[in-house]
Amino acid sequence: MNIIVLGVVILVYFIMVGYAGYVAWRRTSTSEDYMVAGRKTHPYIMAMSYGATFISTAAIIGFGGMAGVYGMGILWLVFLNILVGIFIAFIFYGKRTRRMGENLSAFTFPEFLARRFKSKFIQYFGGAVIFLGMPLYASVVLIGAARFLESSLKLNFNIALIIMALIVAVYVVMGGIKGVMYTDALQGTIMFLGMIFLVVSVYYMLGGVTSAHETLTSMGHLIPASAKSVGATGWTSMPIPGSPYWWTLFSTIILGVGIGVLAQPQLAVRFMTVESNRELNRGVLIGALFIFVMTWGAYIVGALSNVYFFQEKGLLAIQASGGNADKIIPVFISSAMPEWFTYLFMLTLLSAAMSTLSAQFHVQGTAIGRDVYETLKRGGRSVLITRIGIIIAVILAVILAYILPGSIIAQGTALFFGLCAATFLSVYTCALFWKGITRAGAIAGMVSGATISILWLLLVYKKTATALGLAKLLFGGLLIKTMPWPFVDPILVAVPASMIITILVSLLTEKPDEDHLRECFKGIGGV
Template sequence: MVTRWIVLCVYLILMVGIGVYYKRKTASVSDFVLGGRALGPWFTAFAYGTSYFSAVIFVGYAGKFGWAYGVASTWIGIGNAVIGSLLAWLILGKRTRAMTKHIDAKTMPEFFEKRFNSKTLKTVSALIIFIFLIPYTASVYNGLSRLFEKSFHIDYEWCIVAMAIFTAVYVIMGGYKATALNDFIQGIIMLIGIVAVVVAVLNVNGGFSGSLEAMGVIPDANGNTEVYNSLMGPDPVNLVGVIILTSLGTWGLPQMVQKFYAIKDDKAVVTGTVVSTVFAVVVAGGCYFLGGFGRLFMDANEAGAPVEGFDAIVPSMMDSLSSGLFALIIVLVLSASMSTLSSLVLTSSSTLTIDLIKPLKKNMSDKEEVRTMRIFIAVFLLISVSIAVYSLRGSKQDTMVISSLMGISWGALAGAFLAPFMYGLFWKGVTKAAVMASFICGVGITVVHMLIYTFGIISDAPTKLGELNLASPVNAGAFTMLLGLVVVPVVSLITKQNDEDKALTEEMFKCYQA
């Protein structure tokens, strides 16, 4: 326990120290939000990867989907690396950097406003971001509290509050530059930590081959064996839904896409693509591979679910580790989570300030903007902490598990933004009506699904369509993303741009000719 406390305190002091250092170097809005658009490839790649993977992945998703799909859950990590990192950088990286710099867009709502010549799209998208980043932030706190309660025997409410305060301190002081340097340090810890944990956990059951053999003995719901150690697992249909949500979703998440805004040049994009992909293979692949062996560390109840809940699986696996390695795991999960939290709160506060507050207050100076962002960081954290505490109390634990909170958030955000953002970078013919239609579909479907299945307003709603789980917020989120890819081109073809919009679009696309 002493070792754990020492490691934790040293880590937190380092993070706050970086925030203090960069406070003196953060003067303008561009510095605070994008690091002056001057970050190199390694910093940007690590910022992308550490924002992608947090306690949500390591504790929530790895535990739940590892339990559901066994070793086949590793496919989720592979999908995250190939689709969520490699293809995202290859397809979006250069064009996002070029266009956002050309039109001087610092946030995703600002991109929608200037790309489609619509203040309405800017306002609506800003509200969507602020509202639906909150459940994602709450899910990160949820994952952190599970592990800290297990390792330090501290009540989860105090864990959540403490992490919120530390995150607020270094983000409020240092902005994006402090976040990026912290992300780089945190990323190195994550790479080392996940490899060490996978090896240590597998050794508990006789190494890789012994663990696979032990997984093969466990029967599925139908009594079949050799299922949880198979290549595709017991439920490949719903596994695809998880891969789509967690991989394709990054293409439409503002806190992820904005990393491309800040990168220095096209050469940095190439290097960042390689670094980010390798990072995702190790971290995401390692997390889901580890979670695939969760059934060896926790028994199932009569309903086939883990006796202590899905979010307790990975923390229970950690009980088998040595004190020193457990301390490394604490820092690993804390690193992953604080980097994600910092990205979320910075995205939310900058969106509110630049896209909602500044238009209402004329002649707002850079200093006032930065101060307002810092205030909204505190407000955002306060709201998300409240939701996290609420979701962990009593009966709420059954419906508000980590995967549900993240599914709701990613489904709404990526369902609303992915298609119009991507098509907007490549196709001149996207219309305002198509963008708004995507916003309505993404948010509308997510909210309706949440009301029906998460809060149960229709008690006899169908939960299955063949093998497909209709009640899963993950599958609902995957559906909204794919639907947007169809809605935007269809609506664009049946609606028209006016002459002013056409002229502005032609001007914007000149950035790709340079």
């Protein structure tokens, strides 16, 4: 390890990030600046911030590692990321969110829903779900960055966690969402260039695109017997339909994130930071290209790492990483790539982690400051409480990162995305597209979605229910043991149930005020 080169690379990077954060701090003077960037963000900054927030070390390290285990079937997630996470999100959800958020003077996602339905309960309930649930997501992003620093730079895992958390906390506390978005744009650009170089290098190392993929296909017989017994067939083919392996890949890894992205508070608030729909239209191409390169690149590299490890060490990727999928990408980079590239790719991983963590910490802070504290107190020093909330969020994320088990990054990400989808997606969708939804329907949908999702995780979904032990304590085992339910992700149960309950309660309760609806939908057609 060349300490001088490493030191220079890190110093230059943090000078750039620090300058972006400083500029944001100088341009932040009001609550509107701190919460929604004054609603005048440039489309490039908005799109790159959205993409960099969406694609974190969870995508590169966690889901890249899952590709090393499950193979290229995970590429269906790339399709959903672009179709749902960019096109549908920007064109259909984003434009209405931007306009309605401006009509209602909403600064946060829970506040947006609360003002749409004139319900304080929705605001502090939504804020509480975000503040209490997001530390899981933030912690796995921290773990992803720390694992790379541990594997590539031989830095102590615990020290790496603390360093990452402190750096992000400083510029988020000081600069608000402008600090987050300005640094996101810089970090997203670095991520994009780093991933392109990595994919090209991997294909070159393995003899080209055709040779690499043919070799991976020919290794299908090496799939471990334990994986074959639950439905695995190879790294370039889908698992047996209906098998436990297929359900985990399809419902948790692909749908959990591919659909859950629509209800992510830290992403939805980005739509409220631009001045007009024109900025959102311009952001579609930028965002789609960024998401494609980052997700496709990470999954391809993760799957093909099996070829490299088998040719060089006679091991599969999961074996070379000590059985921890979260280490597959870090171990591959440090083993296969030259030292100078390890330093540069470290910036890609740092950027991925810091961009997402900054958004997570900011939205957690606003959840506790704006959505819970200010709502309950009916006014007050929400920016100060937001900053305190950010510090608390950082501490919670670090604590969880210490205690969570291995191979948790992709699973933790999917679980949080699923919880947000269960809580918010049906209500958010109806809020934008259906004037008939009522306050009672919205509350019922949010509470039922969150409750069903949590109960399913605790009592039915095998991976979490077994680990937590509550189902065994209460029922002697899983509440539902019949296939495929123990392997069906909560999102497939909680989201449809939440939507049905939202609609039924809305149809049975008092209709919303027409004057308020006109205010909400002013300038929005087609509803």
